[in-house]
Amino acid sequence: MKLNRTVIINKPVNKVWQVAAEDFANAYKWMTGVVHSYETPAAKQAGDALPGRICYLENKENPFHAVENILSFDADNHRLEFEIFPVKTSGGDIPIIKNHVVMQFKSTPDGGTQVFWDCNVELKLLGKILYPLLKLGLNKGFDGILNDLKVYVETGQVSAKKKKFDKKIGPLKIATV
Helix, strand or coil, X not given: CEEEEEEEECCCHHHHHHHHHHCHHXXXXXXXXXXXXXXXXXXXXXXCCCCCEEEECCCCCCCCEEEEEEEEEECCCCEEEEXXXXXXXXXXXXXXXXXXXXXXXXXXXXXXXXXXXXXEEEECHHHHHCHHHHHXXXXXXXXXXXXXXXXXXXXXXXXXXXXXXXXXXXXXXXXXX
């Protein structure tokens, strides 16, 4: 399932790139739905130039989480490519195998940044059956991520949705790396 989203952020491209790409491991600071995130330990230990991140999506032991591996990091052209693998050890099945994302950041004539989110979500059989609902939900989710990024970069504060999410999950209950 191919999905494309875009947003205009009223800040220079280097500022947006810094938050979304250079500080990739710290998505929990601004992204709704992410309880905690950190740089992939194995990549960090190996000194990998393209580390990824782990994003906890629940506030409990052995949480549902996503492993996100950077495939390409092009600072000169402000292009970031990564794959997301959902990992759930208990509960219902996840209808997604992986999500391949390309984010491109382009300067606008007025000094802002247009962010392009192009992804290809690989679905399991359940995902193919639920395709119409899944497509609606994913589009809404990706729009939310881009809006969270916009609010955070433009204001230095988290979005109202992220604030509400953080309040709901309460203090961090999980061990962090």
